[in-house]
Every structure is written in C-alpha cells, then in structure tokens.
Amino acid sequence: xxxxxxxxxxxxxxxxxxxxxxxxxxxxxxxxxxxxxxxxxxxxxxxxxxxxxxxxxxxxxxxxxxxxxxxxxxxxxxxxxxxxxxxxxxxxxxxxxxxxxx
Amino acid sequence: xxxxxxxxxxxxxxxxxxxxxxxxxxxxxxxxxxxxxxxxxxxxxxxxxxxxxxxxxxxxxxxxxxxxxxxxxxxxxxxxxxxxxxxxxxxxxxxxxxxxxxxxxxxxxxxxxxxxxxxxxxxxxxxxxxxxxxxxxxxxxxxxxxxxxxxxxxxxxxxxxxxxxxxxxxxxxxxxxxxxxxxxxxxxxxxxxxxxxxxxxxxxxxxxxxxxxxxxxxxxxxxxxxxxxxxxxxxxxxxxxxxxxxxxxxxxxxxxxxxxxxxxxxxxxxxxxxxxxxxxxxxxxxxxxxxxxxxxxxxxxxxxxxxxxxxxxxxxxxxxxxxxxxxxxxxxxxxxxxxxxxxxxxxxxxxxxxxxxxxxxxxxxxxxxxxxxxxxxxxxxxxxxxxxxxxxxxxxxxxxxxxxxxxxxxxxxxxxxxxxxxxxxxxxxxxxxxxxxxxxxxxxxxxxxxxxxxxxxxxxxxxxxxxxxxxxxxxxxxxxxxxxxxxxxxxxxxxxxxxxxxxxxxxxxxxxxxxxxxxxxxxxxxxxxxxxxxxxxxxxxxxxxxxxxxxxxxxxxxxxxxxxxxxxxxxxxxxxxxxxxxxxxxxxxxxxxxxxxxxxxxxxxxxxxxxxxxxxxxxxxxxxxxxxxxxxx
Numbered sequence: 001x002x003x004x005x006x007x008x009x010x011x012x013x014x015x016x017x018x019x020x021x022x023x024x025x026x027x028x029x030x031x032x033x034x035x036x037x038x039x040x041x042x043x044x045x046x047x048x049x050x051x052x053x054x055x056x057x058x059x060x061x062x063x064x065x066x067x068x069x070x071x072x073x074x075x076x077x078x079x080x081x082x083x084x085x086x087x088x089x090x091x092x093x094x095x096x097x098x099x100x101x102x
Numbered sequence: 103x104x105x106x107x108x109x110x111x112x113x114x115x116x117x118x119x120x121x122x123x124x125x126x127x128x129x130x131x132x133x134x135x136x137x138x139x140x141x142x143x144x145x146x147x148x149x150x151x152x153x154x155x156x157x158x159x160x161x162x163x164x165x166x167x168x169x170x171x172x173x174x175x176x177x178x179x180x181x182x183x184x185x186x187x188x189x190x191x192x193x194x195x196x197x198x199x200x201x202x203x204x205x206x207x208x209x210x211x212x213x214x215x216x217x218x219x220x221x222x223x224x225x226x227x228x229x230x231x232x233x234x235x236x237x238x239x240x241x242x243x244x245x246x247x248x249x250x251x252x253x254x255x256x257x258x259x260x261x262x263x264x265x266x267x268x269x270x271x272x273x274x275x276x277x278x279x280x281x282x283x284x285x286x287x288x289x290x291x292x293x294x295x296x297x298x299x300x301x302x303x304x305x306x307x308x309x310x311x312x313x314x315x316x317x318x319x320x321x322x323x324x325x326x327x328x329x330x331x332x333x334x335x336x337x338x339x340x341x342x343x344x345x346x347x348x349x350x351x352x353x354x355x356x357x358x359x360x361x362x363x364x365x366x367x368x369x370x371x372x373x374x375x376x377x378x379x380x381x382x383x384x385x386x387x388x389x390x391x392x393x394x395x396x397x398x399x400x401x402x403x404x405x406x407x408x409x410x411x412x413x414x415x416x417x418x419x420x421x422x423x424x425x426x427x428x429x430x431x432x433x434x435x436x437x438x439x440x441x442x443x444x445x446x447x448x449x450x451x452x453x454x455x456x457x458x459x460x461x462x463x464x465x466x467x468x469x470x471x472x473x474x475x476x477x478x479x480x481x482x483x484x485x486x487x488x489x490x491x492x493x494x495x496x497x498x499x500x501x502x503x504x505x506x507x508x509x510x511x512x513x514x515x516x517x518x519x520x521x522x523x524x525x526x527x528x529x530x531x532x533x534x535x536x537x538x539x540x541x542x543x544x545x546x547x548x549x550x551x552x553x554x555x556x557x558x559x560x561x562x563x564x565x566x567x568x569x570x571x572x573x574x575x576x577x578x579x580x581x582x583x584x585x586x587x588x589x590x591x592x593x594x595x596x597x598x599x600x601x602x603x604x605x606x607x608x609x610x611x612x613x614x615x616x617x618x619x620x621x622x623x624x625x626x627x628x629x630x631x632x633x634x635x636x637x638x639x640x641x642x643x644x645x646x647x648x649x650x651x652x653x654x655x656x657x658x659x660x661x662x663x664x665x666x667x668x669x670x671x672x673x674x675x676x677x678x679x680x681x682x683x684x685x686x687x688x689x690x691x692x693x694x695x696x697x698x699x700x701x702x703x704x705x706x707x708x709x710x711x712x713x714x715x716x717x718x719x720x721x722x723x724x725x726x727x728x729x730x731x732x733x734x735x
Contacts, residue, residue: 021714030710098708 006047013040027082027092031075038071114164115171115191118243121154121161121199125236129229136225147228148210151235155203158196165196172245172309183304190245190308193596194377194442198242201446202367205453206235208567209362212457215563216358216464227267227356234260238367242374247296248306250375254292254339257368258285264363265355277351284348288338292375295331298324299382312381326386332379333393340372340426343400347657349423353415357460360415365422365456366449373429373445380438380598394434394519398526401427403654405533410650414459414472414545417537421496422452424534428511431527437514438598444507447578451495451504454571458489461564462545466557472541477550481557484565486546488572493546495575497538498531498618505618506579508534512610528617535618539625547630 020033042064049060128150135143174188237256244250266278302320303311341349352364383389401424408420425448432441465482479486495502516524582592627634640647
C-alpha cells in the first residue's frame with residue numbers, strides 16, 4: 001500500500017460524488033453524494049498525513065476532523081432545508097425547485 | 103510709518119475692533135428684527151455707525167497720547183503655521199477709521215430722508231449699509247493680509263447688494279453683476295499676490311512681511327510679481343484703467359450708496375491697499391512705475407469722458423475714477439502723504455457731490471440729465487451752495503480742500519516722476535476743473551427752466567449732512583499745512599519713512615491755480631456766457647466726441663470679447679458636457695450596465711443542477727489551468 005492507492009480511491013470516490021451531485025434529481029441523494037466527495041477529501045488528507053513529508057505535524061488529521069465536523073453541521077442544515085422543501089411542495093426533486101432566480 | 107509688533111498695545115488699540123463689531127452686530131440685529139419692526143429697526147444702523155465714530159475718537163485720543171500698535175489674537179493653526187486675527191493702529195488706519203465712520207454716518211443720516219419714499223426694503227438697505235461699514239472698518243484695521251482679503255471680498259459683496267438694491271430693475275441687476283465680476287478679476291490677482299508673499303515668508307502678517315522683505319528675504323522678481331498682483335486687486339476695487347468700466351454703471355444704485363461706496367470709501371480701498379503695502383511697492387521700481395502709469399492713464403482718459411457725459415451721476419462717477427487715478431499716480435510718484443491727503447479731501451468733497459446730486463434728484467422729481475437742470479440755486483439754495491462748494495473744491499480752487507491736495511500731488515509727481523508726468527497731470531487737473539465748471543454753470547447757476555419751477559429744497563435730515571460735508575470740503579485743506587501750534591501738518595503725522603513738512607512749490611502752485619481758474623473761466627465762457635459755443639466745439643471734434651461718449655469703446659470691446667471668446671467657449675464646454683460627459687459617460691455607463699444585466703439574467707436559471715454543473719466545470723477548469731501553468735510557476 002502506498003500513497004498512490006489512497007489517491008486513486010479518493011479520486012474514484014470524488015468522481016462518484018460529482019456524478020451523483022450532477023445526475024441525481026433527488027435532493028437527499030445529492031446530499032449523500034456531497035458526503036461522498038467530502039469523505040474523498042478526508043481520505044486524501046489522512047493519506048498525505050500518513051505518507052507525506054509533514055507526517056509528524058498531524059495537520060492532515062486535524063483538518064480531516066475539522067471537515068467531518070463541518071460536514072455534520074452542513075448535513076443538519078441541508079436536511080432541514082430539504083424537509084421544509086418537502087413539506088412545501090411534497091417533492092424533493094430538484095427539477096421542481098427553480099425559484100432562486102431573478 | 104510702520105510700527106514694530108513689540109510695542110505695547112494701548113487701550114485704544116485693544117478696543118478698536120469694537121468699531122467694526124458694533125456695525126456687524128447692527129447688521130444681524132436688523133436682519134433678525136426687521137420682520138417685527140420693519141421701519142424702526144433701521145435706525146440701529148446710524149446709531150451703530152455713530153457708536154463706531156465714537157470709538158474712532160477714543161482710538162484717536164489714545165493714539166495721540168500713547169501711540170499706535172498691533173493687537174492680535176491667535177485664530178487657528180494649520181500644521182505648524184498659526185494664523186492671527188489682529189488690529190493695526192497707525193496713522194493710516196486712524197485716518198481711514200475716522201473717514202469711513204464719519205462719511206458713513208453722514209450718508210446714513212441722509213439716507214433716512216432720501217430712502218423714506220423710495221421703493222425697496224428700508225431695513226434691508228440699512229442692514230447692507232451696516233454690513234458694508236463693518237467690512238470696510240475691518241479692511242482698514244486689519245493687520246494681516248488674510249483678514250484684509252476677507253473684508254475686501256465682503257466689501258465687494260456689499261457693493262453688489264447695494265448697487266443691485268433695486269434688483270427688479272434690469273439695468274441695476276446687470277450693473278451689480280458687472281461690478282462684482284470686474285472687481286473679482288482684480289481680486290484673483292490680489293489673492294495670488296498674497297499667497298505668493300505667504301509662500302515666501304510663511305506669514306500673512308503685513309508688518310512681518312515688510313520686515314522680511316526689507317531684509318532681503320524675498321527675491322526681487324518674486325516681490326515685483328507679488329506687488330503687481332496685489333496692485334491688480336487695487337485696480338479692480340479702485341476702478342483703474344482697464345478695469346474702470348464697472349464704476350459708472352454702479353450709479354444704478356441708490357445715490358447715497360454711490361456717495362458712500364462708489365466715491366468715498368470702497369473705491370479708495372485699492373488706494374488704501376497700495377498705501378498699506380507701500381514699503382513693498384517701494385522696493386520695486388517696476389511696480390512703482392506701473393502704479394504711476396496706470397494712475398496717470400486713468401486720470402487722463404476718465405477726465406476726458408467726464409467732459410462729455412450728460413448724466414449728472416455719471417459725470418461724478420468718471421470724476422471719481424479720475425481722482426482715484428490721481429491718488430494712484432501720487433503713490434507711484436512716492437507721494438505717500440499726498441495720496442492719502444487727496445483721498446481724505448476727495449472723500450469729503452465727492453460724497454458731498456453725490457449727496458447733492460441725490461438731493462437735486464429728490465427736489466426735481468428724479469432728474470439726472472444735466473441739460474434739463476439749471477438755476478437750481480433759486481429753488482434749492484442749501485443744496486446748491488453746498489454742491490457748488492464741492493465742485494469748487496474738486497476743481498482745485500484755493501483755498502478749498504481740493505486745491506491743497508491736488509497741489510501736493512503735483513509737487514510729488516514733479517519730484518518723483520519728472521516733467522512729462524507733471525505736464526500730463528496738469529492736463530488732467532485742467533480737465534477736472536473744466537468738467538466741474540460745466541456742472542457748476544449747467545446745474546447750479548444759469549436760468550431756471552420752467553419745468554423745474556416746482557422743484558423744492560430737501561428736508562433737514564438731508565441738508566444737514568450736506569452742510570457738514572460742505573464745511574469739511576471747504577476747510578479740510580487747512581489740515582495740510584500746520585497752522586495751529588502742536589500740529590505740524592498732515593505730512594508730519596502720516597508719512598512714509600520720513601516726515602515731510604508741507605512744502606510750497608510756488609511754480610507748481612501758480613500753475614495749478616492758473617489752470618484751475620482757466621478751467622472754470624473756460625467753463626464760464628462755454629456754458630454760461632456762451633461766447634464759445636459748446637455745440638460748435640463738439641461739431642469740430644465730432645469724431646473725438648463720439649469716441650468719448652462711447653467710452654472709448656472699451657465696454658464694447660469687452661462685450662465683444664465676452665460674446666466671441668467666453669460665451670463661445672462656454673457653449674463648446676456645454677456641448678462637450680452634454681455629449682461626452684453626460685450622454686456617453688454617465689448615462690452611457692448606466693445604460694450599458696442595464697443592458698448587460700437584461701441579457702445576462704438568463705444565465706440565472708434558478709435550477710440547482712445548473713449551478714452544480716457550473717461549479718464542477720469551474721473547478722475542473724481551474725485545476726487544468728493550474729496544471730498547465732505549473733511548469734512556469
């Protein structure tokens with residue numbers, strides 16, 4: 001196992017996440033895909049922390065934990081928005097939501 | 103003449119500021135209370151000037167017992183420079199203080215009668231008079247150029263207000279505008295000159311500047327430029343050629359205003375300014391020569407115009423300009439004392455003449471054309487006699503005041519500038535006597551015209567100032583030689599560098615008397631005995647007469663210049679502003695933003711997946727660019 005394997009995993013996860021965000025119409029699934037992307041970044045950070053030149057500094061781990069925290073908060077917020085959306089128009093399909101324009 | 107700043111200021115110096123302050127207070131009080139007491143409150147103005155006149159006596163008394171000095175307080179500090187606000191009491195400012203307060207008092211008392219039945223706001227008239235008095239007194243007392251400049255501008259503004267007092271009359275409004283703009287041309291020069299001196303010395307204080315200059319602290323080129331620019335300001339205010347065009351038009355104002363502002367006080371501010379800065383002028387031969395030449399040219403050409411004008415006030419106006427020219431000429435010929443003495447003598451006589459002209463207009467129902475007058479002494483004896491005294495005084499008949507002062511000027515010119523200037527001055531003096539004779543024989547003497555049969559003498563409130571001024575015009579000349587023990591003559595009191603005794607040059611005196619008498623004799627022959635026909639002479643010199651009546655076409659030249667150059671440029675600028683600045687610049691920018699927003703708003707779909715795609719593509723693009731540029735980083 002070396003750095004490159006982690007990077008391939010991370011890149012794959014990230015790409016799946018992007019695909020999910022762009023192709024899915026269900027808001028909850030888009031949120032899940034976003035989580036995938038965040039975790040891909042986390043893997044990247046941890047891998048660099050373990051193999052990189054600044055391994056002792058633990059910077060990568062710290063930032064990864066930070067990202068997890070932010071992600072949790074973000075999920076809380078996003079779920080609340082999606083819930084309101086569903087109550088409002090009985091749908092979580094993002095194709096139905098186009099009121100955020102001029 | 104100049105006093106050093108260290109001398110201890112006596113009480114007179116310390117309290118001299120009250121004179122302008124009282125008048126300024128009267129101005130505000132009249133403006134505030136005029137709504138409640140529209141007529142009565144105006145009385146505050148003569149009372150205030152009377153109080154200022156009292157302050158003058160106190161200051162004079164203190165000055166005679168313990169000398170003059172400077173009293174100044176700090177005003178404000180900018181950077182390392184502290185500006186002061188101060189009063190300078192020396193013979194020059196004491197003379198001016200007395201002159202201004204006295205003439206203003208006479209004119210305001212006279213105005214109480216004259217303006218009673220005139221249209222326009224009675225209280226506003228007196229409010230403006232008070233403001234003018236405050237500004238003029240500040241001007242003559244100021245110990246630094248900055249304060250003087252402020253007062254100078256304020257005086258100009260009051261002049262504007264009073265010339266345009268009957269502002270609904272178009273000619274009056276135009277005259278006020280012309281006076282203000284013409285004097286402003288000079289004022290710009292004055293400001294630049296003052297700032298030049300400030301730049302050289304770091305102070306506005308007049309005596310400090312003079313001290314520095316006398317010790318060679320200012321380069322001679324800079325000094326010459328600065329004093330010439332200051333003289334430009336003096337030319338504007340004192341209506342010297344070629345900025346003299348505003349004064350005759352200023353006669354559109356009420357006649358007492360002409361007497362106070364455009365004969366006795368404001369127009370001599372220019373002479374006063376040159377006198378105040380005289381040590382600076384003295385150091386530059388070029389500047390002195392310019393002052394003398396401008397004064398001489400002004401005295402000559404305007405005296406000639408006074409000969410042909412038919413409007414009484416205009417004749418007096420051109421005579422005023424001519425005499426201001428005499429004063430400038432005297433200053434330029436190193437005749438400091440002569441200039442100031444003529445200033446005083448002229449102020450009494452000319453305010454008397456203007457007030458007399460007002461009284462004549464009052465008594466004859468508003469007549470101003472001298473061809474319609476004549477024989478008025480039969481109906482208005484007091485006015486006529488005092489008016490006649492004023493005419494004789496300025497015509498230079500001994501022993502009236504004008505004779506002494508004109509004589510002093512002639513002596514100064516002969517000593518300072520030589521015979522060419524002297525002869526020209528004599529010609530101007532002769533013309534001065536001639537136009538005064540013309541007024542004497544056409545207005546006061548002669549046969550009463552039937553349409554003037556019902557003309558009447560003015561009320562006491564108007565004739566008393568006339569009589570008082572007439573007495574002064576008669577007797578002020580006796581101040582020149584020292585006749586009473588303890589008083590050694592004007593020249594021992596007010597002088598530059600060294601006291602000058604009253605000197606009698608018999609040749610000059612004889613010439614001056616002969617020319618004055620010749621002027622009056624010729625006037626008598628032409629206008630009274632009619633043995634010389636004025637019409638024939640006019641016919642002989644028709645071309646010259648036309649040039650004079652048309653004021654040498656100077657006004658037309660200015661009008662042409664304004665129409666062709668100034669207005670054309672203004673039109674071009676207006677067009678530039680409309681097309682380039684406004685339509686293209688401001689409106690064009692606004693319209694382009696509006697249009698681009700109108701088109702670009704379709705990019706905002708409001709659909710989440712569009713935005714997400716945009717973000718993804720953007721990230722990829724940034725990553726690609728970064729990759730491509732990496733080798734060069």
